[in-house]
Amino acid sequence: MQKTRRVSPRWGLWLRGLDEWLVIFQKVSGLALALYLIGHVLAVSTALGFGHNLTQQQWNAIIFGVLEKPHIGAVSVGALLEYLIGILLAIHGANGFRLILMQWFGIGLPKPSRHTFPRATPSPNATAQRVYKYSVAIITIIFIILATYDVFGALLGW
Amino acid sequence: MATASSSEASVETIKIKLPEIKLEKKEVIFKIKRYDPEKDGFYWKEYKLTITNRTTILDALLRIKETQDPTLAVRYSCRMGICGSCGMVINGTPRLACETKPYDLGTSTITVEPLSNVPPVKDIVTDFDKFFSNHKSVSPWLIRKDEKEQFEDLKEYYPQTEEELDNYLQFSYCIKCGLCYSACPLVFLNKEYLGPQALAQAYRWSADSRDQGAELRLKLVDTDNGVWSCNYSGTCSKVCPKDVDPALAINMVKKMLLTGRKR
Numbered sequence: 039m040q041k042t043r044r045v046s047p048r049w050g051l052w053l054r055g056l057d058e059w060l061v062i063f064q065k066v067s068g069l070a071l072a073l074y075l076i077g078h079v080l081a082v083s084t085a086l087g088f089g090h091n092l093t094q095q096q097w098n099a100i101i102f103g104v105l106e107k108p109h110i111g112a113v114s115v116g117a118l119l120e121y122l123i124g125i126l127l128a129i130h131g132a133n134g135f136r137l138i139l140m141q142w143f144g145i146g147l148p149k150p151s152r153h154t155f156p157r158a159t160p161s162p163n164a165t166a167q168r169v170y171k172y173s174v175a176i177i178t179i180i181f182i183i184l185a186t187y188d189v190f191g192a193l194l195g196w
Numbered sequence: 197m198a199t200a201s202s203s204e205a206s207v208e209t210i211k212i213k214l215p216e217i218k219l220e221k222k223e224v225i226f227k228i229k230r231y232d233p234e235k236d237g238f239y240w241k242e243y244k245l246t247i248t249n250r251t252t253i254l255d256a257l258l259r260i261k262e263t264q265d266p267t268l269a270v271r272y273s274c275r276m277g278i279c280g281s282c283g284m285v286i287n288g289t290p291r292l293a294c295e296t297k298p299y300d301l302g303t304s305t306i307t308v309e310p311l312s313n314v315p316p317v318k319d320i321v322t323d324f325d326k327f328f329s330n331h332k333s334v335s336p337w338l339i340r341k342d343e344k345e346q347f348e349d350l351k352e353y354y355p356q357t358e359e360e361l362d363n364y365l366q367f368s369y370c371i372k373c374g375l376c377y378s379a380c381p382l383v384f385l386n387k388e389y390l391g392p393q394a395l396a397q398a399y400r401w402s403a404d405s406r407d408q409g410a411e412l413r414l415k416l417v418d419t420d421n422g423v424w425s426c427n428y429s430g431t432c433s434k435v436c437p438k439d440v441d442p443a444l445a446i447n448m449v450k451k452m453l454l455t456g457r458k459r
């Protein structure tokens with residue numbers, strides 16, 4: 039009998055609801071932010087010469103030469119990177135705050151109750167949870183608009 | 197002496213009008229993902245079947261087995277949503293075959309697959325060894341400090357108020373069908389994750405006012421492979437056929453661990 043191999047999942051099941059999408063965003067943004075953090079530390083450390091003799095020219099060469107010089111259209115790679123990181127931070131932060139409020143303080147969790155058949159409302163679909171989830175979505179959208187205005191505003195003529 | 201006619205009791209016929217049952221028929225194609233343990237591979241097979249609006253998926257599968265393909269392996273027992281044996285992925289969602297009617301699904305092709313996140317045995321029958329061992333690992337039973345009193349000298353049953361019962365009752369309806377385990381994306385990502393069913397039972401017993409083993413049980417689930425693997429996707433609660441709401445239970449356990457309060 040096969041013991042180790044598991045039946046592969048139906049991916050579609052995890053792309054149906056906002057809850058599932060928030061988990062995907064949380065995981066992906068968390069990974070991207072962790073990679074960014076490593077990259078950021080390495081880039082700044084390189085610019086600082088890893089604690090050795092540093093000149094203003096070396097710093098400028100790394101920070102402005104490598105990160106700010108290359109452009110995609112009218113926007114520098116550095117600005118684009120910061121824009122993406124800002125969006126990821128907004129998603130990760132807003133959803134993380136929702137999870138902390140819920141898991142630490144239990145805010146928005148319904149009280150366990152007796153069943154009302156057929157189909158009691160599962161807790162992820164409870165009103166308080168909807169408010170949480172849509173708040174995360176709205177905060178993220180507002181942040182994206184503000185970040186877009188900041189980075190691309192001049193370019194778009196805003 | 198009474199006459200024969202007067203001694204006969206008059207029998208009144210009570211006519212009860214039963215609701216009219218309309219049987220509607222239609223032909224559907226069952227697309228079944230089968231597993232061959234000898235070749236260690238999956239393959240799809242299609243069967244045409246005429247069903248009515250009263251037929252369940254389990255009825256249909258058994259009909260296919262009887263009339264078209266006796267090699268089709270199906271696991272079932274009670275046929276009424278109590279035993280939890282016939283869980284499978286129907287049209288992309290984990291459901292109980294005995295509680296799902298193909299007619300209600302509204303599609304002319306119905307896909308049937310084995311539950312995901314568990315190893316296959318044959319066709320749509322899956323192996324629940326790990327699932328049950330995860331369940332057992334959280335000590336899902338009443339733990340008392342004084343075992344002698346519990347098992348030998350029990351003078352009276354442990355009293356419990358209605359309110360205390362409400363704290364855990366909904367989680368005690370679990371039938372161990374494995375639908376939540378199959379639907380959970382975190383079980384897919386972390387093979388060692390205990391899963392929503394076991395964790396819900398950890399809460400069920402820890403929230404019971406008669407239980408004195410919460411400390412021991414919570415220690416077992418306060419790990420990376422325990423409650424902290426859960427990211428509250430809520431898929432487990434959405435597919436649960438008994439509305440047990442494992443996602444709620446897991447978050448209640450987290451709250452217990454972080455606040456130190458039992459309830």
